[in-house]
Amino acid sequence: MIWGVLQFPGSCDERDALHACTLAGGEARLIWHEDRDLGGVDAVVVPGGFSYGDYLRAGAIARFSAAMEAVADFAAGGGPVLGICNGFQVLCEAGLLPGALLRNEELRFICRQLDLEALDALTTPEGGKDIERLSIPAKHGEGRYYAPDEVLDELEAKGQVAYRYAPGENPNGSARDIAGVRNEAGNVVGLMPHPEHAVDPLTGSTDGLKVFRSLEKFAG
Amino acid sequence: MTTATPKYRELGLTDHEYELIVEQLGREPNDVELAMFSLLWSEHCAYKHSRKLLGRLPTEGERVVMGPGENAGAVDVGNGYAVAFKVESHNHPSAVEPFEGAATGVGGILRDVFAIGARPIAILDSLRFGELDSVRSRHLLDGAVRGIGHYGNSIGVATVGGEIYFEEPYEHNCLVNAMCIGFAKTADMVRAAAAGVGNSVVLMGASTGRDGIGGASVLASAELGEGDDAKRPTVQIGDPFEESKVLECCLELLEKGLLVSLQDLGAAGLTSSAGEMASAGGVGIDLDVALVPLREPDMEPFEIMVSESQERMLGVVEPERVAEVRAICEKWQTGSAEIGVVTDSGQIRILKGGAVVGEMPVEALVDGCPLYDLEPADPGEWIYGNRVTLAPGASAEDELLALLAAPSIASKRWAFEQYDSVVGSRTVRRPESADAAVLQLPESGNAIAVSIDGNGRRVACDPYAGTVEAVLECAQNLACVGAEPLGLTNCLNFGNPEKPAPAWQLDRAVTGLADACTALGVPVVGGNVSLYNEGPDGPIYPTPVVAMVGELPDPAQVAGSTFVAAGDAIALFGPFSPTLAGSELTKQRGELDVGLPTPDVEKVTNACAMVRDAVRAGTLASAHDVSDGGLACALAESAIGGSVGCRVDLQPLRERGCSPEEALFGEGAGGFLLSGERSALEDLGAVVIGAVGGTTIEIAAGDRSLVLGLGGAESAWRSLGERLA
Numbered sequence: 001m002i003w004g005v006l007q008f009p010g011s012c013d014e015r016d017a018l019h020a021c022t023l024a025g026g027e028a029r030l031i032w033h034e035d036r037d038l039g040g041v042d043a044v045v046v047p048g049g050f051s052y053g054d055y056l057r058a059g060a061i062a063r064f065s066a067a068m069e070a071v072a073d074f075a076a077g078g079g080p081v082l083g084i085c086n087g088f089q090v091l092c093e094a095g096l097l098p099g100a101l102l103r104n105e106e107l108r109f110i111c112r113q114l115d116l117e118a119l120d121a122l123t124t125p126e127g128g129k130d131i132e133r134l135s136i137p138a139k140h141g142e143g144r145y146y147a148p149d150e151v152l153d154e155l156e157a158k159g160q161v162a163y164r165y166a167p168g169e170n171p172n173g174s175a176r177d178i179a180g181v182r183n184e185a186g187n188v189v190g191l192m193p194h195p196e197h198a199v200d201p202l203t204g205s206t207d208g209l210k211v212f213r214s215l216e217k218f219a220g
Numbered sequence: 221m222t223t224a225t226p227k228y229r230e231l232g233l234t235d236h237e238y239e240l241i242v243e244q245l246g247r248e249p250n251d252v253e254l255a256m257f258s259l260l261w262s263e264h265c266a267y268k269h270s271r272k273l274l275g276r277l278p279t280e281g282e283r284v285v286m287g288p289g290e291n292a293g294a295v296d297v298g299n300g301y302a303v304a305f306k307v308e309s310h311n312h313p314s315a316v317e318p319f320e321g322a323a324t325g326v327g328g329i330l331r332d333v334f335a336i337g338a339r340p341i342a343i344l345d346s347l348r349f350g351e352l353d354s355v356r357s358r359h360l361l362d363g364a365v366r367g368i369g370h371y372g373n374s375i376g377v378a379t380v381g382g383e384i385y386f387e388e389p390y391e392h393n394c395l396v397n398a399m400c401i402g403f404a405k406t407a408d409m410v411r412a413a414a415a416g417v418g419n420s421v422v423l424m425g426a427s428t429g430r431d432g433i434g435g436a437s438v439l440a441s442a443e444l445g446e447g448d449d450a451k452r453p454t455v456q457i458g459d460p461f462e463e464s465k466v467l468e469c470c471l472e473l474l475e476k477g478l479l480v481s482l483q484d485l486g487a488a489g490l491t492s493s494a495g496e497m498a499s500a501g502g503v504g505i506d507l508d509v510a511l512v513p514l515r516e517p518d519m520e521p522f523e524i525m526v527s528e529s530q531e532r533m534l535g536v537v538e539p540e541r542v543a544e545v546r547a548i549c550e551k552w553q554t555g556s557a558e559i560g561v562v563t564d565s566g567q568i569r570i571l572k573g574g575a576v577v578g579e580m581p582v583e584a585l586v587d588g589c590p591l592y593d594l595e596p597a598d599p600g601e602w603i604y605g606n607r608v609t610l611a612p613g614a615s616a617e618d619e620l621l622a623l624l625a626a627p628s629i630a631s632k633r634w635a636f637e638q639y640d641s642v643v644g645s646r647t648v649r650r651p652e653s654a655d656a657a658v659l660q661l662p663e664s665g666n667a668i669a670v671s672i673d674g675n676g677r678r679v680a681c682d683p684y685a686g687t688v689e690a691v692l693e694c695a696q697n698l699a700c701v702g703a704e705p706l707g708l709t710n711c712l713n714f715g716n717p718e719k720p721a722p723a724w725q726l727d728r729a730v731t732g733l734a735d736a737c738t739a740l741g742v743p744v745v746g747g748n749v750s751l752y753n754e755g756p757d758g759p760i761y762p763t764p765v766v767a768m769v770g771e772l773p774d775p776a777q778v779a780g781s782t783f784v785a786a787g788d789a790i791a792l793f794g795p796f797s798p799t800l801a802g803s804e805l806t807k808q809r810g811e812l813d814v815g816l817p818t819p820d821v822e823k824v825t826n827a828c829a830m831v832r833d834a835v836r837a838g839t840l841a842s843a844h845d846v847s848d849g850g851l852a853c854a855l856a857e858s859a860i861g862g863s864v865g866c867r868v869d870l871q872p873l874r875e876r877g878c879s880p881e882e883a884l885f886g887e888g889a890g891g892f893l894l895s896g897e898r899s900a901l902e903d904l905g906a907v908v909i910g911a912v913g914g915t916t917i918e919i920a921a922g923d924r925s926l927v928l929g930l931g932g933a934e935s936a937w938r939s940l941g942e943r944l945a
Contacts, residue, residue, distance in 0.1 A: 009468075009553055010461050012376025016645045050374045053461025109369050111640050139373070139640045197642045202660060202775055204642070204650075 001026035001219055004041030006071070006087070008033045008062050012049030013196055017084065020196035021045065024212035036066040042219040043080040044071050046087030048139075048194055058101060058142045059089030068094055080218035081188045082211070085140055088180070088190030097181055097190045098155065099147035104140070105173025111139035113204055115166035116179050116193055118211075119159075134163075134207035136193040138171055138179075143192040145174035145181070152176055158184060163191050187218040231258035237590065244584035252570055252578035255522040257585060259488035260495055263751055266589035269717035270749045273594070273727060276734040281743035283706050289500075291335040291412055291484060292402065293745025295706040297771055301664040302409065304338035304402035307346070307672070307711040307767050309750035313455040314396035318363025319370070322396045323458040326371040327530050329400040331484035334467050335533065337409040337474045338402025341644050342659055343372045344672045345382040345398050346711070346765045350391030351607075352627040357386065358944060360394045361635075367458075368398065369638040374460035375467070379639035380647055381657035381670060386627040387677055389604055392755025397711045397748075397765045399672055403661065408474055412483045413500035414536045414562050419480055421494070421505060421560035422542065424549055425466035425532040429515035432456035432489075432528025462531040462554065469552035470533055478537065478545050485532040491525045493534045494560070495568055499586035504565035510573040511559040521570060521577045536562060596727045597720035601814060603758065604680060608810035616884065616926035620917075623804050623849040623885065624856055625936040627943075634941035648775045652861065653782070655697040655845055660775040667775035669703035671768050675848065676713075676761030678887070681802035682816035683725040687732030687764050689816075692824045692889040694768035695740055696794075696845035699828035700892070701778045702835035703770030707745040708737055710766050715759025717751050725762035726751075733764060739821040742768065772836070779835045781844040782861030786913035788841050789898035790855075790868055791906035793831065795823035796846060797876055798886025804849050805885040819889035830904060831892055839900040846891030852884040852919060852926075854893045859917050860934045868910030869920040880924035 003021035007014045007030045014030060021028035021043075031038060033051075038044065051062035062068060068090065075081045075096055083091035091097045104110060116134045147155070152175055155161050163180035170177045172192075180191025195208030228238040231254065241249055241257050249257060259265060267274070279287045285294040285302045292306035310325025322345075330340045345368055350357035361384070372379045377400070414421075432455065473479050481501070483493040490507065498505045509524040519527075537545050542558055549556035563569075568585055570578035581588075610622050623629055636651040648667060649658035656671040671694040679686030691708070698705055710733065715722030737744055753760040772778065783790075800806045801816050834840050842862070846854045851870065859866050873883035894906055901908055917928045 009465050010374075012374075012464075012640075012643055016643065019645060049376055050461060050464075053374070053459070053464075055461070108366070109373055109638050109640075111373075111637055111642065137642050139642065141373075194642070197645065200645065202648050203645060 001043065001216060002041045003028040003043050003045060004031045004038055005045045005047055006031050006033060006067050008051035008065065010050045010053050011047055013084065013194065014047040017045045017047040017196040020199045020208060020212060023199045024209050031067055033065040033067045036070050038070045038074055043215050044074060046081065046083040046090050048085035048087060051086055051090065059086060059093040062090045063094040072096060075188045078185065078187050078218060079220065080215035082215055083190035084194055084196060085192055088192055091188060091190045096188050097183060098151055099145055099181060101142050102144040102146050103142050104144055109141040110171045111137065112171055113137045114169040114171060117164045117166050119161055119164055133166060134210065135205040136195055136198040136208050137204065138193040140192055144172045145178040147175065155181060160184065162189050189215065228254060228258065232262055233258050237261055240588065240590065244588055245580065250578060252522045252525060253580055255526050256491045259491055259526055260585050261589040264487050265492055267749055268589050269592050269594060269751060270712065270726065271591050273730040276730055277744040278734065278738045279744055281707065284743050284745055285406060286336060287745050288747065291332045293707060293709055294336065294409065295745060295769065296406065297661060297664050297668060298666060299664040300406055301661065302404050302406045303668055303769060304333050304336055304404060305399065305709055305767065305769050306332050306746050307397050307399040307709050307765060308332065308748045309711050309713060310396045310398065311393065311713060311750050311753055314364055315394050317455040318360045319367040320455050320457050322364040322367030323371040324456045324530055325396050325398040326368055327458045327460065327463050328486050329398045330375065330377065330463065331486065331533065333400045333402035334470055335412065335482050335484040338404035339471055340377045340400050341403045341646055342401040342657065342670065343377050343379040343398060344657065344670060344767065346672050346674060347384045348390040348395035348676060348763060349386050351388055352386050352943060354391060357391065364396050365635045365638055371458055371460045373640040375464045376643050378641050378643045378647055380641050380659065381651055382672060384632055384635060385676065387761055388607065389761045393753045393760050395713050395763060399767050401670060410474055410479060410482050412497055413481055414497035414503050414505060415480055415501045416538065417503060417562055417564045418539065419562045420537045420539050420542050420558050421507065421562065422535045422537050422545060422556055423512060423532060423559045424469065424535060424556045425554055426459065426462045426529055427513040427515045427555060428524055428527045429529045430519065430523060430527065433523055433526055456528050456530050458530050465552045465554040466531055466533055469549055469554050472548055473545060478541050480536040480538065483534045485534060487528065489525065489527045495582060495586045497534065498568060498582045504563040504567045504582060505560055506563055506569045506571060507560035508571040511557055513555055513557050521572050525570060594717055594723035594727055595720055596724035598724050599721045602812060603721055606810040606812050610808035616924040617928050619805065619885065620852050620856065620926060620928060621932065621936045622808060623853050624933055625939050626804055627940060629804060629849045629853055630940045631938050632940065634944055649701065649778060654778065654780050655700040656703065658701050658775060658778050667772050669698050669701045669770045669772055671697035672765060674763050674765035676763035677807060678802040678816060679729060679764060680761040681814055683728035683762050684732040685816040685818045687729040688736040688819055688821060689889045690764060690766045691733060691736035691740065692819055692821065693845065693847060694766050695828050696892065698768060698770035699831040700781065700843035700845055701772065702832055703772040704832060705740065705742045705768050705770045708742050708766060708768045709746045710744065710764055711748040711750060713750045713753055713760065713763040713765060715754045722759045729762055729764045736821055740825055777836050777838050779840050779843040781858060782842055783858045783864050783866065783895050783912045784841040784862060786864055788895045788912040789901050789908045790866055790910045790912060791894045791901040791908045792872060793892040793894055793904060793906035794827035794890040795820055796888060796891030798850055798878060798882050798888045800882055800886050803885060803887040817888060824890045827890060827892065834904050839896060840894055841896040844893045846893055848887065850885040850887050851891065851893065855919065856917055856933045856937065858893060859930060860937055864912055865914035865916045865930050866910060866912050867914060867918040870909065872907045872909060874922065880922040884919065884921050884924055
């Protein structure tokens, strides 16, 4: 399995994501934002950071990059795409995922290890529906998930809420404690917390590996 | 009739200094030259009141890769890798505009580190404000914390530690000291000396504007006072995105071997970077201001030369490689312009479209500033105020609660949660989980620990002993995570050196720093000096901020500072004889006075070595140094962090001659609070004083014995956030 990790000017977590992908299993390489060709990778990670400085609005400029055009095609073909933090914002801006990420309720950046509930089959290769708790750090200033109520109802009905903050753990005022969502087909997933920073027992936990591995089943 | 003040005086030069400039030039300087001299001869750039003292510091050591004089110091961490680090102040800009002041403080220190070819991997910060009940202090705190977070988070460098103290003397003049740690292949590192006559001088990064003009002389080298709002335009504006691009660009250029040398543009902008590069290389430089990309079209040559616009770097490049360098800048979407050439003239020549508009000998500009001797005088008495905030006759429980809730002691979670502490995948110990930040270095197969410290109140009580304590506290913090010190850097924040009391404080503190480092065997690999930190009520507490970097072989063998399991024994270790002098309790009682016992550096050093070995051997469950608020606060912190109570008897301290209050709340160097198996603690020679367990903190201390519920202690210790909400 070959993972491709996009790199924009202003990306911060791309090297960490690269490392996490290799630990999850497989090879990983960076994909420069100006590349229209993804080079035949099996899965794409849109990493965290502040792409293009997050000027205008988080993710608003990155979505127009050549690499994101390629990612849209790749996703349409059923290829697995994981957006983390800024990557989640980019995927929402690109219309590959529903909803938007707004300023945190308390208007401050927050960095905290917290518990997530993985709500659907995505996290278990076996296709189980069990809620699994994951300890993963979140770090963002604009992570409050928002969508109109009818959209939220539909996401819940279709099982598109991939990750929720565990009770009492919602750090940013996200609607219905939503930490991450997926598209209807399930191959495009975005979440605000950082699974790539939860791959080493020395730095906190290894629960993040499950998030990466949950995408393997969509790989060509 | 009145005579107008000569321009050089407005720019901060004395009559004597101006005469020297005229003498060295053989004529009166023009406006461009005067602007450049006034900045490079400012305290901030020339260290004219401190340089003589700094010669006392030990700078040599086996592991030193780069020492003072480079953009940052660096030590060898093995396997061909080095760790670079530096602390720098951004006090006055932060006092005027805290968000941008602190943000650009971080931006500046990052540039110092990648200027030597090291990738920044961590930021720490050391902050001082007035008391928390001051609206101004809360405003400055809020802005500074947001500014540090904004810059560090956006550029993707983890902020892994730091400290914040709140004391009245910082009310008008807060301190914002930022530290950056970098990691590099030793072979890829680069010095700042320009070399190679005929080589091109390339300016990279952001364009040049009118921001920050005169920052070094106007802000950093004079006291703050009335009308500081008018100085706001001298504060620079930071853009972490621009820095992120120029950082990646410079590291790629260095990796490809395309730069002869590299220097960041900080205080005094192009003037100081070009001047210092030429001076270090023993060459001259011609710069044409018409070639500098500008934000505004009509900037004067002197403005271009002294602008402190952020996110700019100056590189020396062989002419045939300029095109390659510029292509890489373009890839990173960052600016580049060939603005000058290295010459053998020994002169800095400023041209505008080919016409000379300024010409000065490099030596006069960079090293010609006269160095001054201080005229120190011991004031012999407590020159700061005292304020009673703790009612006389309070119970021991109430005293402990008051200390835990003291903003300087209380948990700083409110602040550090605003910082990304995990990016980079190196952070093995996050803030408040251990006494020092620990970063793993898989490339070199080991880890480093970093601690930053400097209790200004104690230094005010005794500048010598207080500074020795600051160094020892760092060493103790490193020992608690199993690290051995490799090197030290510092930022000396003091008042006006032209006044006798601050001069005396500075003189004594530097001697203390030198003596402690010499005795510990830790070289000083760099430093920064920030003087003229005064408000209308007088100088700040003398504040030498000390930062120490140590190495540990195995990041998996790191002790935390919090209790782990009920049933573990608790022990006291080290040459610890606490007193109430300069303590937080004495502060709250409004009884601060001069005098502090002088620590025994050798005994503390030996204790550090023993704790370090025990941590590395994995025989301790926790290790925490006894610091602010004394043993009672150290116990409470270990208990709260571990969510488990403790029961101890301080009789062993009583037997060392301590009163019950001194045993509970007394401060001083050399104390370690350890927990683990009883036999392991006894083998170490530690004195077992009790055990971990229960849901209360129970401390037997004669007639000051106390019992406090863990919940109550935790609410007091975690109260900072709600008080800032």
